[in-house]
Amino acid sequence: MASDGKAEDSVKIQILKDALYDEMRQHGSESRAFSQKDILDLNIIPNGNLELLLQVxxxxxxxxxxxxxxNHHAGMAWRWRSKEEAKKYTTLPNDETVMVYSIIDEAGADGIWNRTIKNKLNMHEAVVKNCIKFLESKGYIASMKNVEHPNKKMYIKATLRPSERATGGPWFTEGELDTAFITELEGIVFEYIKTKSAYRGSQPHPGGAAGAGTTKVPKRGAVTAGETTARGTKRSATEISNDDTTTSSPSAAQTKGTSGGGTATSKSRTVFLPMPAGYKHYPTVAEIAKFIHDTGITNNTTLGEADIQQLVDVLTYDGLVEMVRVGRRRGYRVARAVKQDTVPFHKRQKEREAGNGLDLPLVQGAEPLSNGLTEAPCGRCPVFQLCEEGGPVSPSNCVYFLQWLELEDLPKAVAPNVAVQP
Amino acid sequence: MLVTKPIAELCALLIDELHGELPSRIFAMLLSKGRSTVPQLSQYTSMTPRQVRHGLAVLQQHNLLFYHVDPGAELAFYEANPDHAYNLVRTGKILEMIDTTFGAPAKDVMQSLLLSGQTRISDLVAAYQEKIEQANKSAPGVGDDGDFGAEPNGADGDSQSTKSGGPLVKSTAHLNTILCRLVEAELIDVVHAKSFESSEDILKTVEKEVMAKYFPGGVKGNKAKAEFQERIAEGLRKVRGESKSLKRKLEQNGTAAKRRRLLSGISAVNGVHDEDMDPALDPRQVIRINYEKCLVDLRNRRLVQYASDMIGETTAYVYGVLLKLLTKDLPRCRSDPVMDAEGDNEESEKGPGSVTTEQILDNLKTSVDLSLGIGKAERRHISSTAAEKIESFPPKKKRFIEETEVDGEASADEDEGDDESSEESDYDSDYKAPATNGTNGVNGTNGTRVKFEEAAAPKERRMDRPSMLRQHLLILAESTQRFVRHCGSNEWTVDFIPVMDSLREAELDSVIERTCGRQGLRLVRILRAKGKLDEKALPNVALMRKPELQQKMLEMQTAGFVSVQEVPRDLKADVKKSFFLWFCDVDRSYNRLLDTSYRTMVHCVQVLEALRQKERDVLETTKRTDVRGREKDTMRKSYYERYSRFLDCERKLFAQVMRVDDLVSVLRDF
Structure with a gap:
């Protein structure tokens, strides 16, 4: 009778067990923690029998x-585990391996450092090593790399993907910051902002005359005859049509040939012009993100708005774009529109590969501003701090200055003089 | 001005360059020893008192010296005036500015004035009289300005060649006119007894006077203290105002001045001017150049260049006109903390006031095409409310709360008092209408094909000049640099302090970008935006690899652009656990940049000196009277080549000094 009762009990528990497990699976994911009350409220255990519950x-x-x-707040709680997983546990050969596996399991997507495993379990290193080796050979766990601690050997359950914190987000590939990817994407975003936030128009060469070069600042005071003819007349109809051709076919602008109109005003050049104040269509981060998504450049990584924001912020810090607030809209526009290159960056790169325009610097955005200090040899001199009259390096024997003044042949003449001096 | 070693060196070199070695040595000694008497100086320099006096006289003549005689004392104390000495470097720039705004004759007068230091008007007139007579008698040619040391640029040489047509100043009446105009522009002011005293001495004298007059029993209590300060400020203002006496006198002769103001700008181009209109200036007055006002004009030029760099040429031109109108009555770039502290309510010169669109329009050159330089967008793409947003008060930045607030009040006051602007409000309402539907025509988005509808073209032409002007002004107002503030409907003003801050920052940025690359700039700007940042947080924001970033930061730390602070986590101060916070101290960077600039200038001048030493034999030949002026014909070919190459280098080096000075003025004076 007693043994019967026991057998009956075990059957009952077996049934209750299955029922409880199924019910728990219905009520939440693997990560949900069920407290004792939650389990009782599932109404599987008859009469709220605590002893029975305990056994089950x-x-x-x-x-x-x-x-x-x-759980610190609610006391003891339970999570369910899938049957496949449970099977893995039961097939493990010994307790040590089970413990190691469970600790890796608990670490989840963040992974765990092998030394932490050792410390937590207080086991001998060789044992842990053996266990890990066994688990790895079974394909239960995999080693991973964490961006924050690239030198630590970490393990993770083979079925999981490393969390974003561990991989560092979309900017990292295999634990390394993918600078090539970032640079490329920055370029694309910058081009997008540039073309969307500035008006591509044409402007007659200041000075009018063909060989006048590019005098940037309009000379005040004396107005030359050429200037009057060029700017005195307001935009004529021919110029407008000229404008049309350049905008519709950017390639025409590249070759500087505004032959489409067949007009005489071939002295104009294509430039980006700032938009009128209050322009409402400066691209926002959301628009840029959509553009990136639509083009499908990043086919294997998904970039959220936050990621694009990060990218745009970097461009802002680089001084390439600037944020404009028009009403409530936070758009971005290119900084110093007029100085921007009208030929897209990737085209320039191709040109370079073909061997053209090597003299032009290959940087995104406009040429950085310069001032007297950066131009003089002193501004970039490696020995500036030492340089003083009477010292070993002095302005009077400065080679950089001679180069700068285009007197390179003179250093030889200077050298003996210096040597003679005591 | 704090005189550091490089400045002292630079000043001495400049004086040596322009006025010779004797004054230069005395000046250097004065800078290093402080105020001294003649016997002391002769002891320091081991020169005879006679020599010292000679040197002092030269310095005094060019206003490079302060002196002070205590009542009852036998000997005067001399003190160096480093500000004016430094200003010598700007000679070329000032002349060029005068040339472009007032024309070549005015430049000629200014140049004579710069060469001869402070001058009595009668002397100046006599000198010119002689020159004119000489020119009338003989064939033209010999200018008085032989080898003017700080000849800045090619432009100078050009004007000399054009000069051979005859004297620039045609008669003494013409000279008088020019002087009147310069005085009115405050570019020239009057020398008076107090202008030879250093500001500290003046302050002390004024303090003493105020004490004796109003507070014989001493200053007691807060109220009395405030009043004391007030009286001192007033006294100082009176002293400062003395140098403007000539201008005031001219202004009393109201009609002529007004006439001229109307014609100004035009007369510079035409050169023909009704000379009889101008009152003769008192020949006994001694005049000199007012560097403070020159700096205001130079600042305008720099800002125009900045706007041109940032936005575009046409917009920058508009900005230039606006600045010119705005700063017409602005006596100096930076207001004096004592004198201008409380006087804003009565003094009109405080705060730049505002300018209406109408005024700008009246002063625009008709040859300038305002349709250039702005993109076009459909009207529905433009939020006119955002663009036309009026900000009546200057932006309140943390650092500049006090100053800007004062500014704001002042300009607000002026707006009310300015009856001109209220008259013009009728016009304003007139062109508000076209302005709102002003930006029409093509759409600007680039991807889509731009289509010109039939209607668009005539519409394009109908956009009138005032509304185009408004567009430029609105762009300036919308810019991130805040070039212009739209302070009332159709009224515009410039908040110089924030604009100059942004310009300073831009200068610093360009130095950083040129020396440490774009990534360096990125890091500095991140730090500037976020304050102190942990080393570990930086790579995530900058999207840079850690080792590269660390290398860059170290590079910039050596260059003085960023600094690091170590914050230990616990008492043990374990280095491995400490936080390392990077930050950038902008002011420190500025100071360092300034120092570098001074030293660069010193180096340039020293390099020039070295070149002179090397080409000594050639240069000595050119000094011979039979060679001078005919170098090309008389010198051997190889010698002449060396000579012209030297001249090239000299020009380059001086131009470089000028360029560096541009940076110095932005960082220090504007």
Whole structure:
């Protein structure tokens, strides 16, 4: 009778166990923690029999189908584990391996450092090593790299993908910051902002005359005859049509041939012009993100708005774009529109590959501003701090200045003089 | 001005360059020893008192010296005036500015004035009289300005060649006119007894006077203290105002001045001017150049260049006109903390006031095509409310709260008092209408094909000049640099302090970008935006690899652009656990940049000196009277080549000094 009762009990528990497990699976994902009250409220255990509950839960835990966790706020709680996972546990050969596996399992997507495993379990290193080796050979766990600690050997359950914190987000590939990818994407974003936030128009060469070069500042005071003819007349109809051809076919602008109109005003050049104040269509981060998404450049990584924001911020810090607030809209526009290159960056790159325009600097955006200090040899002199009259390096024997003044042949003449001096 | 070693060196070199070695040595000694008497100086320099006096006289003549005689004392104390000495470097720039705004004759007068230091008007007139007579008698040619040391640029040489047509100043009446105009522009002011005293001495004298007059029993209590300060400021203002006496006198002769103001700008081009209109200036007055006002004009030029760099030429031109109108009555770039602290309510010169669109329009050159330089967008793409937003008060930045607030009040006051602007409000309402539908025509988005509808073209032409002008002004107002503030409907003003801040920052940025690359600039700007940042947080924001970033930061730390602070986590101060916070101290960077600039200028002049030493034999030949002026014909070919190459280098080096001075003025004076 007693043994019968026991057998009956075990059958009952077996049924309850399965029922409870199924019910728990219905009520939440693997990460949900069920407290004792939650389990009782599932109405599986008859009459809220705590002893029965204890037995059932114990059996489930033994089968690795439930994981007990200690929750600081709610006390003891349990999570369910899938049957496949549980099977993995049960097939493990010894307790040590089970412990190692469970600790890696608990670490989840963040992974865990092998030394942490050792410290937590207080086991001998060789044992841990063996266990890990076994688990790895079984394909249960995999080693991973964490961006924050690139030198630590970390392990993660093979079925999981490393979390974003561990991989560093979309900017990292295999634990390394993918600078090539970032630079490329920055270029694309910059081109997009540039073309969307500035008006591509044509402007007659200041000075009018063909060989006048590019005098940037309009000379005040004396107005030359050429200037009057060029700017005195307001935009004529021919110029407008000229404008039309350049905008519709940017390639025409590149060759500087405004032959489309067949007009005489071939002295104009294509430039970017700033938009009128209050322009409402400066691209926002959301628009840029959509553009990037639509083009499908980043086919294997998904970039959220936050990621694009990060990219645009970097461009802002680089001084390439600037934020404009028009009404409530936070758009971005290119800084110093007039100085921007009208030929897209990738075209310039191709040109370079073809061997053209090597004399032009290949940087995105406008040429940086310069001032007297950066132009003089002193501004970039490596020995500036030492340089003083009477010292070993002095202005009077400065080679950089001679180069700068285009007197390169003179250093030889100077050298003996210096040598003679005591 | 704080005189550091490089400045002292630079000043001495400049004086040596322009006025010779004797004054230069005395000046250097004065800078290093402080105020001294003649016997002391002769002891320091081991020169005879006679020599010292000679040197002092030269310095005094060019206003490079202060002196002070205590009542009852036998000997005067002399003190160096480093500000004016430094200003010598700007000679070329000032002359060029005068040339472009007032024409070549005015430049000629200014140049004579710069060469001869402070001058009595009668002397100046006599000198010119002689020159004119000489020119009338003989064939033209010999200018008085032989080898003017700080000849800045090619432009100078050009004007000399054109000069051979005859004297630039045609008669003494013409000279008088020019002087009147310069005085009115405050570019020339009057020398008076107090202008030879250093500001500290003046302050002390004024303090003493105020004490004796109003507070014989001493200053007690807060109220009395405030009043004391007030009286001192007033006294100082009176002293400062003395140098403007000539201008005031001219202004009393109201009609002529007004006439001229109307004609100004035109007369410079035409050169023909009704000379009889101008009152003769008192020949006994001694005049000199007012560097403070010159700096205001130079600042305008720099700002125009900045706007041209940032936005575009046409817009920059508009900005230039606006600045010119705005600063007409602005006596100096930076207001004096004592004198201008409380006087803003009565003094009109405080705060730049505002300018209406109408005024700008009246002063624009008709040859300038305002349709250039702005993109076009459909009207529905433009938010006119955002563009036309009026900001009546200057932006309140943390650092500049006090100053800007004062500015704001002042300009607000002026707006009310300015009846001109209220008259013009009728016009304003007139062109508000076209302005709102002003930006029409093509759409600007680039991807789509731009289509010209039939209607668009005539519409294009109908956009009138005032509304185009408005567009430029609105762009200036919308810019991130805040070039212009739209302070009332159709009224515009410039908040110089924030604009100059942004210009300073731009200068610093360009130095950083040129020396440490774009990534360096990125890091500095991140730090500037976020304050102190942990080393570990930086790579995430900058999207840079850690080792590269660390290398860049170290590079910039050596260059003085960023600094690091170590914050230990616990008492043990374990280096491995400490936080390393990077930050950038902008002011420190500025100071360092200034120092570098001074030293660069010193180096340039020293390099020139070295070149002179090397080409000594050639240069000595050119000094011979039979060679001078005919170098090309008389000198051997190889010698002449060396000579012209030297001249090239000299020009380059001086131009370089000028360029560096541009930076110095932005950082220090504007």
């Amino acid at each position: 839960v114990q059996r489930l835990c033994d089968d690795k189908l439930l994981v007990g966790i200690a």
